[in-house]
Amino acid sequence: MSIWNYVVTAHKPTNVTHSCVGNFTGPQELNLIIAKCTRIEIHLLTPQGLQPMLDVPVYGRIATLELFRPHGETHDLLFIATERYKFCVLQWDPEAAEVVTRAMGDVSDRIGRPTDNGQIGIIDPDCRLIGLHLYDGLFKVIPFDNKGQLKEAFNIRLEELQVLDIKFLYGCAKPTIVVLYQDNKDARHIKTYEVALKDKDFVEGPWSQNNLDNGADLLIPVPPPLCGVLIIGEETIVYCSATAFKAIPIRPSITRAYGRVDADGSRYLLGDHNGLLHLLVINHEKEKVTGLKIELLGETSIASTISYLDNAFVYIGSSYGDSQLIKLNLQPDPKGSYVEVLERYVNLGPIVDFCVVDLERQGQGQVVTCSGAYKDGSLRIVRNGIGINEQASVELQGIKGMWSLRSATDDPYDTFLVVSFISETRILAMNLEDELEETEIEGFCSEAQTLFCHDAVFNQLVQVTSISVRLVSSTSRELRHEWFAPAGFSVNVATANATQVLLATGGGHLVFLEIGDGVLTEVKHAQLEYDISCLDINPIGENPNHSHIAAVGMWTDISVRIFSLPDLNLITKEHLGGEIIPRSVLLCSFEGVSYLLCALGDGHLLNFVLNMNTGELTDRKKVSLGTQPITLRTFSSKNATHVFAASDRPTVIYSSNKKLLYSNVNLREVSYMCPFNSAAFPDSLAIAREGELTIGTIDDIQKLHIRTIQLGEHARRICHQEQTRTFAICSLKYNQSSTEDAEMHFVRLIDDQTFEFISSYPLDQYEYACSILSCSFSDDSNVYYCVGTAYVMPEENEPTKGRILVFIVEDGKLQLIAEKETKGAVYSLNAFNGKLLAAINQKIQLYKWMLRDDGTHELQSECGHHGHILALYVQTRGDFIVVGDLMKSISLLIYKHEEGAIEERARDYNANWMSAVEILDDDIYLGAENNFNLFTVRKNSEGATDEERGRLEVAGEYHLGEFVNRFRHGSLVMRLPDSDVGQIPTVIFGTVNGVIGVIASLPLEQYTFLEKLQATLRKVIKGVGGLSHEQWRSFCNEKKTVESKNFLDGDLIESFLDLSRNRMEEISKAMTVPVEELMKRVEELTRLH
């Protein structure tokens, strides 16, 4: 049963909705604060650029974000209001580096019609009050007292019902707002009001202005000394104050965002719907405005917010494309643009559609999204894990170990690759043609398995075999010295660095050697009580050539020990517990923190924080990486050290923000890995797997990889066809140069490797593509692309005509094979029992694929089902059809073969406005709706009466806070059937804010456990701004608000791993579950995404 669901974010929101600049973290620090719908990011402006400081999750969808400074404060406070009528005032505490809540509250009214044009939140420039416009006809005031404390909020009646914008005016003795509104004849005016705080009422303001530009939509208050307001229209810009009125015409455009440049308000940056950036200048003589001037600066992403940062640098936040950091140059570039884009920040939003494919055919899903809008439309290929880009490979069976060596100590590149087999050692080297060929190092023993190899000081190389340690000159390649294991003993395990060798023989003997110029000196010998299973002396202290501690893993007592070097005194002993012996230990250092990693024979990995001075091991953590023994090796990429854990599930361990992270490597099984940085293959890795030696480079180390294919047009539907290795997309292209009817709709064929357009099919005028499907039909072996369209006529409320187009891919071209006219928009297409199931306006219609006498095919209507408002989303399973309706939630239909009919079996009687549906299993269906909620309904086949059976019962409810456009079955991570998480079915979703999330259906036992953990975490992890997690996740629409049920917030649960040890222990105590167990279970969940 898929009732118990776990919702987690794989890719956080990237749609930038608001931004502001101010001194938030300190009086001398300038910050950029960005809102990404449910998150706030705090950045610091530095000489190096924008430095990210903190990503703050907010338990609400941010409706307004403002920085302000009450009298007497040395730095700014942050005001946030959420769409569910909560607000908070946040302050940064520099000493504790914490966000502190100064005030918070609920400003909802029980009665009131929510505003159509969005919520407005503004702060009086003199900090006398906060003004909110949340409901039509009401203006809410939260007054400040003279100490800057907030007082009880109250409403004032606002006569204007269709408000477009409200701003506070500067330089007024009494707090004064200016209201831009539309009257019932659709004319637009502005009006000013003074807020009489004592009387809780408005007083008619100093001035007003009637009959503005019909497209006037935005007010910009002008600070002193000029004061007044700018009214931004679609064809004019007006400056207006009590004494002045100046207007200039502009090229028709819709201004989406503005940013003030100068403190005196004489220059503004305006961003329009085409992504053009203008500079608006108020010309003035002293305090008298003499005119306006506007200049085109250049093109950016379509801005939703603009913040002038410092020294001509500007942040462009975007909802429709990537956000950008730009610089305004004094001189235009050759194209006449003054804008230079210096950085861009990925934004996947809005994800309108996506598909899950396995392009590299290695058993792992990749998500390809239709992202962005208008000219910033793109496809994004999102992949979890780290890829290896293969450069060369040779067939080599039975590799038992690999090491790279340099031909001189100061050589920047590796020359040799030592490959060890069960009874021999072979040396590969780069020849002059940059090819890998077999060579010899005369001083090495090639008739035995090499246990360890390393570069050593004085241009030497060290080789350890079971009988001896050989020191060889790297220049002459001749043996310089050899240390032999005592008679009767053989070396089992060994390790070395540039100046030291540590080895263990049977019987628990530990021997420590030092490397000199041509000489190996046995410095110390220790006898341990058990045999030694693994060793490491990787130098992580100050000296890169030499370590003062050694890590040793033991058989029998299953422990890991830290010894001092050179005297081999035991410093620390840590029992690992269990019966699985450690197979690989590694000392390593990430971001200045030293760790001991210890890999077990069953694919588990333990890590400890290592105190380099005392040798103490703390913060023990255990994670499961795979099921086979792991070998650990460090490597460098882009100047950072990472660890490669080779096993049946190869993993890269790295550190980000002082937290260890694990990222899958997209290879099936790796037995050994060693870095191989040769001149021909710089920064590469040598990887031994499945009878093959591969040399390849590694992707950037991060969890999700996103590749962007800019389209320059808006892709709205996508699907993949395995057989032809193509994608087909439905897209629309806006022609910016002409004004009317400039939209062109296309079906485009894209190569799934190169992502190039290989064929296009233009649709008719007014014809929109609504759905796309790759399918085949009964009695026909071909695969087709089917496209459903609608003719969207300006005079019609709903389309009354559409088409189903059937294409075949031939010679890389889209060939139209069949075409069927429909009586409405084809909102959805599904392959169904070898036929085609279409959702057309109110109807579900089934088409057969019929062979005509002339050998061609046609779609022939078989049966249908009426009874929807608009059947927008359809999913099928066997003979069952699940329909998501525009406003009538989910219904379940069944196709009856014998009767050739589709009948309704059950429906959910709630009035949910659907945005996506998916079938989780035979009985449970998942829906997403208009108010950012998720819910599941259950088919009640065991109901006693027809009435009961005809009702889909609500099983789960949850507020996601995201608008889901699509669900798809699949997984972003490679699913191994033998792992626990491999058994958990998952659905991926994509949202308007660019979130990619995962819904995992858990077994009841795990759900119950995590539910308890979530409840405990709610008490420990506090909501920023005092906002409640429980309220945030409660299902909420116009009709009801109910507690979430049968859904868990994976983001909260996984933040357990970010807690300090003390907090973890607090939770462990409350749960009566050991910390390590909790950590392991949560770590496993992070592997779902």
Place this chain on the structure above:
Amino acid sequence: MGSMLGDWPSFDPMNFSQLRPSDPSSPSRMTPVTYCPTHDRCQPPPNQVIASESRNILLRNMYKRTEDKLRSKRPASEILITDQGLKHPRTSTAESPF
């Protein structure tokens, strides 16, 4: 144009002075630490939990109107009289014992 574009405001002239722009074709990675507060100051001071006035705006207006009426009746009774006195000088003179 030059004059419009020059003289950009500067808070700290050093800001962005050492910016090394990344390749614009490969997006920048900005991954700040995710904030996970466990301290008690996420809750505001008790007197700073703001609620809306419980009285509905309509009721408030009605109460205010009646209050205004009452206020204008009692202390302003003199004004009323003088008012009437001004408006109806004749009747007042008529009623006058003089």
